[in-house]
Each structure stands twice: as structure tokens, then as C-alpha cells.
Amino acid sequence: MTSFDAAFQHTLAELFAWRRDVRRFRTDPVDEALLRRCLDLAAFSPSVGNSQPWRFVRVSDPERRAGVVASFERCNADAAATYEAERRDAYVRLKLAGLREAPVHLAVFCDESTEAGHGLGRATMPEMLRYSVVTAVQTFWLAARAHGLGVGWVSILEPEAVCGIIGVSCDWHLVAYLCVGFPVEEHADPELVRHGWQERLGAGGMPLIER
Amino acid sequence: MTSFDAAFQHTLAELFAWRRDVRRFRTDPVDEALLRRCLDLAAFSPSVGNSQPWRFVRVSDPERRAGVVASFERCNADAAATYEAERRDAYVRLKLAGLREAPVHLAVFCDESTEAGHGLGRATMPEMLRYSVVTAVQTFWLAARAHGLGVGWVSILEPEAVCGIIGVSCDWHLVAYLCVGFPVEEHADPELVRHGWQERLGAGGMPLIER
Numbered sequence: 001m002t003s004f005d006a007a008f009q010h011t012l013a014e015l016f017a018w019r020r021d022v023r024r025f026r027t028d029p030v031d032e033a034l035l036r037r038c039l040d041l042a043a044f045s046p047s048v049g050n051s052q053p054w055r056f057v058r059v060s061d062p063e064r065r066a067g068v069v070a071s072f073e074r075c076n077a078d079a080a081a082t083y084e085a086e087r088r089d090a091y092v093r094l095k096l097a098g099l100r101e102a103p104v105h106l107a108v109f110c111d112e113s114t115e116a117g118h119g120l121g122r123a124t125m126p127e128m129l130r131y132s133v134v135t136a137v138q139t140f141w142l143a144a145r146a147h148g149l150g151v152g153w154v155s156i157l158e159p160e161a162v163c164g165i166i167g168v169s170c171d172w173h174l175v176a177y178l179c180v181g182f183p184v185e186e187h188a189d190p191e192l193v194r195h196g197w198q199e200r201l202g203a204g205g206m207p208l209i210e211r
Numbered sequence: 212m213t214s215f216d217a218a219f220q221h222t223l224a225e226l227f228a229w230r231r232d233v234r235r236f237r238t239d240p241v242d243e244a245l246l247r248r249c250l251d252l253a254a255f256s257p258s259v260g261n262s263q264p265w266r267f268v269r270v271s272d273p274e275r276r277a278g279v280v281a282s283f284e285r286c287n288a289d290a291a292a293t294y295e296a297e298r299r300d301a302y303v304r305l306k307l308a309g310l311r312e313a314p315v316h317l318a319v320f321c322d323e324s325t326e327a328g329h330g331l332g333r334a335t336m337p338e339m340l341r342y343s344v345v346t347a348v349q350t351f352w353l354a355a356r357a358h359g360l361g362v363g364w365v366s367i368l369e370p371e372a373v374c375g376i377i378g379v380s381c382d383w384h385l386v387a388y389l390c391v392g393f394p395v396e397e398h399a400d401p402e403l404v405r406h407g408w409q410e411r412l413g414a415g416g417m418p419l420i421e422r
Contacts, residue, residue, distance in 0.1 A: 002225055002229045002397070002399075003359060004222065004225075004226065004356075004357045004358075004359075008219065008222050008226075008357065009357050009358060011215065011219050012223070012226070012252075012353070012354070012357050013252055013354075014213055014215075015215065015219075015223070016252050016255040016256075016350060016354070017255050018213045019255070019257070021257055035419075036416060036417075036419070039416070039417035039419060040416040040417050041223075041224055041227050042417060043411075043413065043416065043417040044227040044228050044230070045227075045349070046230070046232055046349070046352070046364065048366060049403065049408070049409060050401050050403040050404065050408065050409040050410075050411070051409070052411070052412045052413075054417075055418075055420065056417060056418070056419055056420065057419075057420040057421075057422050058419055058420070058421055058422065059422050060421065060422070061422060064422055075334065075335050078334065079330075079331070079334050082330070082334070083329075087329065091331070094331075096331075096332070107422075116409055116412060117403075117408075117409050118294075118298065118408065118409065119290075119293070120290070120302070120305075120307075120403070120408065120409075121307070121366045121367055122366065123286065123289065123290050123293070123367070124286050124366070124367065124368060124369055124370065125366045125368070125370055127341070128366045130338070130342075131341075131342075131345045131386070131387075134342045134345040134346060134349075135345060135346075135348070135349040137346070138256070138257070138345075138346040138349045138350065139227060139349065141257070142223070142353075143223070143224075143227070145215075146215045146219065146220050146223050147215070147220060148214060148215075153257065155259060155332045155333065155335070155336045155339045156332055156334070156335065157335060157336070158335055159335065159336055166422050167422060168420075168422075175342070176342075186213070188213075190261050192260065192261040192328075192331070193261065197260070197261065197328075197329065197331065198260060198261040198262070198327055198328050198329065198331075199261075200254075200261070200263070201263045201327060202254065202263075205247060205250070205251040205254065206247075206250035206251050206253060206254040206265075206267060207266075207267070208246075208247070208250060208267055208268075208269055209266065209267065209268040209269070209379075210268075210269055210271065211268050211269065211270050211271070211272060211275055211318075211377050211378060211379075
């Protein structure tokens with residue numbers, strides 16, 4: 001039986017607190033072994049029925065990357081147009097992705113056709129398959145930060161267009177598009193807090209509702 | 212800038228490897244401060260637009276808990292009936308939830324009506340709000356395991372019925388139902404591997420597809 005001591009618990013809390021959604025990357029490459037190490041750790045994530053439906057795709061081809069950037073720019077312009085006045089000014093000042101600079105792009109898919117897991121645990125909640133991929137993203141994110149790497153999750157994209165740009169099976173559903181690289185700067189507070197977009201809720205800790 | 216040393220990285224990998232979906236719990240209570248500590252750590256999870264849409268509900272009322280158990284038993288019987296022959300025998304031998312024994316039940320919802328985050332990042336991928344709740348579940352799970360607590364995610368439930376049993380707003384969508392308590396036993400391999408339901412994939416590490 002493995003137990004974890006107070007020093008580890010303390011540093012783990014630091015890791016949770018310092019994990020950031022990074023949008024400002026250095027352009028220097030990420031060591032291949034380091035990237036593989038973080039991906040291997042993500043494979044220890046929970047998945048429904050042990051289905052392990054996560055599929056990680058590294059997008060390196062310049063045309064494909066440019067296609068993803070173009071999708072982001074379309075969606076971001078559309079999103080900006082939905083805000084008014086000061087909120088719109090605030091939106092356009094935000095840097096919401098580091099797609100151009102990040103040395104590594106990872107598109108993370110859910111293989112909806114997988115037979116692994118034999119359907120266990122997802123008859124009444126079929127969304128569990130995609131949720132399993134999300135847990136792998138969060139595990140990868142924490143592993144990356146522990147090794148000095150920054151990750152940014154870009155969701156201002158057209159998911160079906162991105163599948164086409166990347167060229168994967170129609171059975172694969174895009175769950176996350178991640179920028180990965182070394183961060184230019186590090187902060188303990190989220191960028192959206194620092195720039196006044198959205199404060200942390202419940203400063204006294206996580207509310208627990210009783211039933 | 213906070214960095215993490217090799218010793219921490221090593222123990223973090225142990226934590227990922229030893230996090231289990233627990234179904235066999237001791238019935239002794241969980242210290243309130245310990246539970247709160249793990250929930251507070253989950254509040255450091257990423258969320259789209261910093262929307263923090265997770266809502267944790269502790270289900271303690273015996274009638275409500277019994278209603279959840281009944282939902283599980285209905286769904287589990289229905290699921291068993293979908294398998295044939297040996298696979299069915301294997302299914303019915305699995306212990307898929309520890310709802311009766313676990314001292315703490317946490318229902319985790321996504322508040323779909325939240326204005327926090329001002330819609331940022333979810334115009335084209337509205338599922339990002341629920342995905343944000345999933346990252347909080349995974350963070351809670353890791354924090355709990357680091358403090359000796361076991362967590363089991365039960366998805367063999369009727370999510371809308373469970374909302375009614377627990378009595379929360381219709382704007383809240385059930386993402387996860389968690390059993391929490393001290394585990395009876397601990398294993399480095401998943402229960403579904405140990406009982407021959409589903410092996411780990413990619414023994415050589417996480418596959419990385421290139422595009």
C-alpha cells in the first residue's frame with residue numbers, strides 16, 4: 001500500500017495552484033522524451049469501463065496548423081462580436097491562445113467506436129466516454145506543469161472543421177486542442193482573473209451543498 | 212516561479228499510478244476537515260472562461276441515498292441483460308459501486324445557468340462547461356488519494372432521476388456521482404484489469420499519432 005506524506009501533499013497543493021492555462025509560449029522545442037513522459041502519465045487516468053478512449057494527435061504539419069489558427073481567428077472574431085461596450089473591449093484585449101508560438105499542438109480525440117471497456121458504465125451516461133478523455137487532459141496538464149511545461153486548452157474552434165483539417169476518422173470526436181511549450185512567464189493567478197474578466201468564486205473555499 | 216524537483220515528479224507519478232476507482236469502502240466516517248481540504252483543492256481546477264461551474268452536493272439523507280442505490284440497481288440489472296454468455300457471467304461478478312458502504316456520497320453537477328465566465332470559450336464548444344466539472348472531479352480524486360481517501364465514480368445511474376432524488380435546480384446537470392471513504396484494500400492495477408474485463412492498452416506507453 002502506497003501512502004503519501006505531508007510534504008508531498010503540500011507540494012501537490014502547490015502544483016494544483018500553479019497549474020495555469022498558458023497562452024504565452026517560448027518557441028524553443030520541447031524535448032521528445034519529456035513530452036512522451038507526460039503522455040505516458042496521462043495514460044494512468046481513469047476511464048469508464050477502462051475503455052481508455054483518448055487518442056492524442058500531434059499536429060506538426062504547417063498547413064494543418066495554419067488551418068487551426070484560421071478556425072480560431074474566425075471563432076474569436078465571431079465571439080468578440082457577441083459582446084457589447086466595455087465587455088467587448090475587455091474581450092479583444094485578452095490573449096486567448098498561443099497557437100502561433102507553441103512548439104507543440106496536441107489534438108485530443110475520443111474514439112467513439114472503441115470496443116475497449118465493452119460498453120461498461122456508459123449505457124445510461126454515454127457522455128462518460130468523452131469525460132474519460134477530459135480526465136486524461138487534466139492528468140497530462142498536471143504532469144506537464146510538474147515538469148516545467150505549460151499547457152493551454154483552446155476551445156474557440158470549430159470542432160468538426162478541426163477534425164477535417166487534421167484528417168482523422170469520423171468516429172473520433174474532438175475533445176480538446178492543446179498548445180504545449182515552455183511558458184514565457186508564470187503566475188499563481190489565472191490570466192482571466194488578472195485581467196479582470198472573471199474572479200475566483202467562493203474565496204472561503206469550495207461550497208458544499210447538503211442534501 | 213515555482214518549480215518541482217525530481218523527487219516530487221517521481222511521487223506524482225506514483226500518485227497517478229495508484230489512483231483507483233474504489234468500490235470497497237470501510238464504513239468509518241471521513242474527517243470533515245479532510246473532505247473540505249480535498250474539495251478546496253478541486254477548486255483550483257481549470258474551467259472554461261474561469262466559469263467554475265462545478266457544484267458539489269453531499270447526499271446524506273438516508274431516503275435520498277436509498278433512491279440512488281435503487282437507480283443503480285435498476286441500471287445495473289438492465290446492463291447485465293445486454294451481455295451474453297461468459298461476458299454476462301463476468302459482468303455480474305464485478306462489484307461496480309460501493310454506494311451502500313461509502314460514508315460520503317458526492318453528487319457533482321454542472322450549473323448550466325452560470326453567468327460566471329461570461330460565455331467565454333464555449334460558443335462553439337458548449338460542452339466545455341461540463342468538461343470543466345470533469346477536471347474538478349479528477350483533481351478531487353487525486354487530492355483524495357494523496358490523503359489516503361478512496362473515490363469511486365458511479366455512472367450506472369439514471370442522471371435525471373438522480374437529480375430529482377437529490378432535489379436540485381433543473382439548470383444543474385449531473386456530471387458525476389462519487390462514493391468517498393477509506394478503501395478496504397489498495398491495488399496498483401484497476402479492478403477491471405484484475406478481474407479480466409479490460410486490459411490496459413498500449414503497454415509500451417501512450418501512442419502518439421502524427422499529423
